[in-house]
Amino acid sequence: MxxxxxxxxxxxxxxxxxxxxxxxxxxxxxxxxxxxxxxxxxxxxxxxxxxxxxxxxxxxxxxxxxxxxxxxxxxxxxxxxxxxxxxxxxxxxxxxxxxxxxxxxxxxxxxxxxxxxxxxxxxxxxxxxxxxxxxxxxxxxxxxxxxxxxxxxxxxxxxxxxxxxxxxxxxxxxxxxxxxxxxxxxxxxxxxxxxxxxxxxxxxxxxxxxxxxxxxxxxxxxxxxxxxxxxxxxxxxxxxxxxxxxxxxxxxxxxxxxxxxxxxxxxxxxxxxxxxxxxxxxxxxxxxxxxxxxxxxxxxxxxxxxxxxxxxxxxxxxxxxxxxxxxxxxxxxxxxxxxxxxxxxxxxxxxxxxxxxxxxxSSRKSGVPSGQLNEPETNGLASVAENSSRGVIFEIEELQDEKTIKRADTSKTLLQAVKGEKSHIEEKLNQEELQSSRLKQELANVETKNVELTKELDLVRNQLSAEEARASQLENEISDLQQRLQKMETLEKESESLRLEKDAEADDSSSGSNQRPADKGFWRWNG
Missing domain, CATH: 2.120.10.80 (Kelch-type beta propeller)
Known part of the structure; x- marks a missing residue:
């Protein structure tokens, strides 16, 4: 847009x-x-x-x-x-x-x-x-x-x-x-x-x-x-x-x-x-x-x-x-x-x-708006109600008329039918309200469960963060140990080299003396 x-x-x-x-x-x-x-x-x-x-x-x-x-x-x-x-x-x-x-x-x-x-x-x-x-x-x-x-x-x-x-x-x-x-x-x-x-x-x-x-x-x-x-x-x-x-x-x-x-x-x-x-x-x-x-x-x-x-x-x-x-x-x-x-x-x-x-x-002046839309329909209903009242008065005045009596009986029958339909509608409305109430309760339960799950998720996230911190610490310790191990290997190599040099010196000295060939001397023993 x-x-x-x-x-x-x-x-x-x-x-x-x-x-x-x-x-x-x-x-x-x-x-x-x-x-x-x-x-x-x-x-x-x-x-x-x-x-x-x-x-x-x-x-x-x-x-x-x-x-x-x-x-x-x-x-x-x-x-x-x-x-x-x-x-x-x-x-x-x-x-x-x-x-x-x-x-x-x-x-x-x-x-x-x-x-x-x-x-x-x-x-x-x-x-x-x-x-x-x-x-x-x-x-x-x-x-x-x-x-x-x-x-x-x-x-x-x-x-x-x-x-x-x-x-x-x-x-x-x-x-x-x-x-x-x-x-x-x-x-x-x-x-x-x-x-x-x-x-x-x-x-x-x-x-x-x-x-x-x-x-x-x-x-x-x-x-x-x-x-x-x-x-x-x-x-x-x-x-x-x-x-x-x-x-x-x-x-x-x-x-x-x-x-x-x-x-x-x-x-x-x-x-x-x-x-x-x-x-x-x-x-x-x-x-x-x-x-x-x-x-x-x-x-x-x-x-x-x-x-x-x-x-x-x-x-x-x-x-x-x-x-x-x-x-x-x-x-x-x-x-x-x-x-x-x-x-x-x-x-x-x-x-x-x-x-x-x-x-x-504006040429359109401010007016006082009506409280309902479709005002003409409301006026029409009022007119119908007024005419109905006049019809009732006429029927009371002409109560002796047999046709009017029959019409009144028909109106009573229709009124009873309308009352029955009204009761049916009210019953359905009550059922809908109950259903709506149940749905609201279910929604509240779901929201409560969602809050609980959110709390559990936050707890798991916190635990995961703690584990990640521990893992990072362990990695640092392992790296330190590896460095120390490399130093030890270097020292061992240097020590082996020194031993070899001492052995060579011992062999030379033994060949020029009366010492027995089987005697390897002090450095050889300690080696």
Missing amino acids: ASAKVSHPVKSASEESKVLVVENGKMVDVQDKEITMEGLCSISSYDQWARIPVSGPLPKPRYKHAAAVVQEKMYVFGGNHNGRYLGDMQVLDFKSLSWSKLEAKIQSEEPSDMTGTASLPPCAGHALVPWGNKILCLAGHTREPIESLSVKEFDPQTCTWSTLRTYGRSPSSRGGQSVTLVGGTLVVFGGEGDGRSLLNDLHVLDLETMTWDEFETTGTPPSPRSEHAAACYADRYLLIFGGGSHSTCFSDLHLLDMQTMEWSRPEHQGITPEPRAGHAGVTVGENWFITGGGNNKKGVPETLVLNMSTFVWSVVTGFEGRAPPTSEGSSLVLHKVNGEDFLVSFGGYSGRYSNEIYALK
Whole structure:
């Protein structure tokens, strides 16, 4: 997919500086026309992207960063530039449209103990989620591998990072996942873990108790993927769109009912979205806007919108050129000014890294989404119930009618049949619950056995290490003995040579004296 790029073509200086914006549906080179826009409110046309001029020191161009809006300011953290992870915190003030860099501090476990000015370890592919007047940071790829996912909190008032204590089993570390606020919980789905392993697991963090849960779901979940987009509808439904594996990009749409924990594939209408990964999304009422992304061949220029109550896809606008709305790994946030909804896009990669700001004023107003999908069906059921009540009243008034009595008897028979079927279904449901309970117990037993086997394996590994150490010591002793043996052999040879010399001297002396030939002398005897 597009996020797998490792080399980027070099562009000429003239091509790098050329930027196109949309005005009245036409592309305009900003170098040929002086920009006079002042703030987001100066955007007059709806559903068109416009480049926003800003002041202050510009952040380093980047992609795969994260952004969040808190109190009229957009906070941008981390990202990737030329393969290097970034760890800076940049702030765009929407009132003055000026950039500034924050020198954040890291709070230690002791409240009174503060480190010097610093930031979190550089990372990319993470998520920022506004929570009250603070910002939560989750997941992301870092230079140093991390076992489990931690939750960091940034306080804009004190400009301080802190690590929140969580309970339960934390998800494994990952990047390119989606983190979605659903009611008072954060839902983490998928991503790319250690060793480039793709994931499709689901984890839920209760923000009130700060407890992690991994729920069992039914239905068919999305295939393992990263760099997808996720959204929440009616504080109940989680939607997953697109993303990619190591070899392909997706354009599928998945729905998870957070009350029943059941996955489904809703049938959508309208246009058919192109496969993409690395895109960004934001919701305005019941409308889900999707921008950017790539599909191994090219970037996706169209900005799409999905009506989450009807599942109808449509194109909001197209955009040519190398701007954040068409980029991979750009950030997208929603900001409201004077009752108008503005989509604000920053950064991204589309042949070059960007640090520009683009905005789109949406013609689709924020509405209060209903608590259920397919509202017309619910209204239809209510209408049927009302008509049924009227029918009952009519039957009571015409109780003397023989046909009505027969109809009532038929209704009783049908009611009894429905009750019998209900009892049968409840019995089957109880059996399924028992079976599920047994399976859970078996799973717990298997996990316990796995823990025991792991302990035994660790013990065997420790014993093996001890044996290897002993074997190494024995090898050293054997080597020492061999050296000593060689020295002894050398000494024996020298001793034998000396004996031979002494024997020769003894023979010479015996031949010149009156000693008996059989007498071999002192050296010969001791030899």
